[in-house]
Amino acid sequence: AARAAALLALPVIFGGWLSGPQSTLDTEGPVAESQRHLFYTTLWVTVVIFVLVASVLAYATIKFRARTSADEHAEPPPQSHGNPLVELTLIGLSVAALVVIAIPTLRGIMYTYDVPEAERAGAYEVTATGFQWWFKFDYPAEEVELPNNAGRAPLTVANELVIPAGRAVRIDLRAYDVIHSFWVPKLAGKVDMIPNRGNHLWLKADRPGYYWGQCAEFCGESHAVMRFRVIALAADEFAAWLENQKHNARDTAAQSAGDNNDTAPAARVQFAAYEKIPRNTPGWSADFDADPLVNWRRQQEPRPAGSPPADAALIARGRALFTEKTCITCHTIRGHHIGGAPFAPDLTHVATRTTIAGGLLENTGANLHRWITDPDGVKPGNKMWRGVGGMSGYTVRDDDNTLDWRTHIAVTAPEAAA
Ligand code: CUA
Numbered sequence: 001a002a003r004a005a006a007l008l009a010l011p012v013i014f015g016g017w018l019s020g021p022q023s024t025l026d027t028e029g030p031v032a033e034s035q036r037h038l039f040y041t042t043l044w045v046t047v048v049i050f051v052l053v054a055s056v057l058a059y060a061t062i063k064f065r066a067r068t069s070a071d072e073h074a075e076p077p078p079q080s081h082g083n084p085l086v087e088l089t090l091i092g093l094s095v096a097a098l099v100v101i102a103i104p105t106l107r108g109i110m111y112t113y114d115v116p117e118a119e120r121a122g123a124y125e126v127t128a129t130g131f132q133w134w135f136k137f138d139y140p141a142e143e144v145e146l147p148n149n150a151g152r153a154p155l156t157v158a159n160e161l162v163i164p165a166g167r168a169v170r171i172d173l174r175a176y177d178v179i180h181s182f183w184v185p186k187l188a189g190k191v192d193m194i195p196n197r198g199n200h201l202w203l204k205a206d207r208p209g210y211y212w213g214q215c216a217e218f219c220g221e222s223h224a225v226m227r228f229r230v231i232a233l234a235a236d237e238f239a240a241w242l243e244n245q246k247h248n249a250r251d252t253a254a255q256s257a258g259d260n261n262d263t264a265p266a267a268r269v270q271f272a273a274y275e276k277i278p279r280n281t282p283g284w285s286a287d288f289d290a291d292p293l294v295n296w297r298r299q300q301e302p303r304p305a306g307s308p309p310a311d312a313a314l315i316a317r318g319r320a321l322f323t324e325k326t327c328i329t330c331h332t333i334r335g336h337h338i339g340g341a342p343f344a345p346d347l348t349h350v351a352t353r354t355t356i357a358g359g360l361l362e363n364t365g366a367n368l369h370r371w372i373t374d375p376d377g378v379k380p381g382n383k384m385w386r387g388v389g390g391m392s393g394y395t396v397r398d399d400d401n402t403l404d405w406r407t408h409i410a411v412t413a414p415e416a417a418a
Helices: 002-019 030-063 084-113 236-248 249-256 265-275 293-298 310-323 365-373 405-412
Strands: 126-129 134-145 152-158 160-162 169-175 180-184 186-194 199-203 210-215 226-233
Touching: 002 210, 002 293, 030 199, 084 186, 084 199, 126 160, 126 180, 126 186, 134 160, 134 199, 134 236, 152 160, 160 236, 160 310, 169 180, 169 186, 180 365, 186 199, 226 236
Parallel strands: 126 169, 160 226
Antiparallel strands: 126 134, 134 152, 169 199, 180 186, 180 210, 210 226
């Protein structure tokens, strides 16, 4: 009975695997779908081989078993060696099975590698770079103006790759330090990101959605928590997101003055940065929705009418912390300051992301506090903890040795009249 129950439970457990956020069997795009087909092709070939071999084994075991004690003590049957017909047949069947698996495998690898000819014209391009332990995404087609007349640069975000749904996206893969691997189980992957070598793949999300990504090549002690997200949006929503992200923080100087009525999209995002994080604030958003795309959209929402004005003193305190302590040594807030380190995530509009710490934690006040005050406990070995150039990230403390997460996040508000 216990065995029967276990057997009955299998489909339930397996069903859970099928629909998990990192399931390769519940696909949402053509590349992952081709890989799923390949998986099932291989599975069925091996199932047939397993059934054949197991049947012969079972037959021999039952047919030639010892039936009596006399059988057990009998002389062994006549021994023979070699049967060319059987051996050639088995070799031939093995080769056939391997060919049946190898041809679609090679086709699948080539298909994963680049956008098919038919979709190339409308393809969107981004660059993904792997770091220990986070992902940087550059949008070469979307330039932003750097502050202090420093020229223009591609739009850069960290750990949340926003793409247009229903459109092929070619992703150039790079690595900053060691080998990583880009993998979004429901969309595409895995292709290695190799230092000093260009690699690429493509993907397409059939419909708007929120997808989990994961580094798939061991890259150091926090490899397992090197995650990211892919958010696929309809064309108009994608364009609106780009527009918001392109605004430099200094465009929203009104926020420093506590102006609650600024209608510029970027200002709304920055207000969101300031206001949005505590999800349980009355009259604001509810707790996490079951649908992560809903949560993501909430993170982009404008500050609601009637909410209290931004606290200019709090923002100033946050800015001072960010710039006078150690964050600014590495991190950039575009339009506000340029951090010095190429290996640190760009924190421009950080509050519009649903996750922090490389896709590991939900972007809540409590998690932000935890991440800043105990980075090594969250993601062992990361550079926030070790510090760079004699600076140590974990020394970020307010003067009274406490750190109010709102103080910190408020620095994503603009420099007044920068
Ligand atoms: Cu990066 Cu594993």
